[in-house]
Amino acid sequence: MSDFIQANLPYILAGISVGGQYALIAIGYTMVYGILRLINFAHGDVFMAAGLIMIFATASLPMYISIPLVIIATVLLGVVIERVAYKPLRSAPRMSVMISAIGVSYLIQNCALYFTGGLPRTYPAIPWLSDSITILGATTKRVTAITPILTIILVLALVLFIKKTKVGLAMRAVSRDFQTSRLMGVKIDTVISMTFIIGCLLAAIGSLLYFTNYQSVTPTAGAMPGLKAFVAAVFGGIGSIPGAVIGAFLIGIVENIIKGIGWTTFSDAFTFVLLIVILMVKPTGIFGEKNTDKV
DSSP states (O other): OHHHHHHTHHHHHHHHHHHHHHHHHHHHHHHHHHHHOOOOTTHHHHHHHHHHHHHHHHTTSOHHHHHHHHHHHHHHHHHHHIIIIIGGGTTSOHHHHHHHHHHHHHHHHHHHHHHHTTOOEEOOOOTTTTSEEEETTEEEEHHHHHHHHHHHHHHHHHHHHHHHSHHHHHHHHHHHOHHHHHHTTOOHHHHHHHHHHHHHHHHHHHHHHHHHHSOEEOTTTTHHHHHHHHHHHHHHOTTOHHHHHHHHHHHHHHHHHHHHTTOGGGHHHHHHHHHHHHHHHOTTOSSOOOOOOOO
């Protein structure tokens, strides 16, 4: 076992790192679903847009201004998407909202295609994060070691926010019963906006970490990380933040070990096989709650 770990240590470290990045995206999926019962298919593209904003920002601004600017711009993009594409359809059938989410996804991709000309753009090196370090004999970037630590800190802060604040209490109430919460005076619009703000904030941070490792940004660069984050959310039980985080780390580690043993071609396929198996065995996910309809 120790020989296996030593031989695959670079892939395990990379898996833990990318798993943390998937987790930051997956939280956005699971929170929006928990509040609105909506799969926000545009979330992966918001993640990609954060990468492009960083590239354009650093072309004319210093890094210490570009990073906060990226986070603020990504949050604003998420709020605009919610207000323009989702809020007018709040009383519409879920299928209509889902189609709107798919439309927003393609709109962001096509805007990115227009601004980049379809050519891959190189992500700027972030000082300190991009430096190389050695962990137990394996050489990797510092971002690999920072990602899981930062992810855990952010998740704990989010859990405390949801458990200890009035906004968090309102979010929990709305996730339990949307209509009753509205009747009890909960400001639904504020709760939903806060949900998108948090989700896009984490996606922006995940983007900074992810593209520091994978430095090519294309208009479709958010599609696969977004899908894997969605699978992680389903695996953990969509609506469960700890479940999404655990699912993301598992997917990241296993897919990189698969690459390590020479089955790179099948690393992406594993993610979707896992989704099929989970849906067959436990459709609600590992930490998901089974809903019962009362008559």
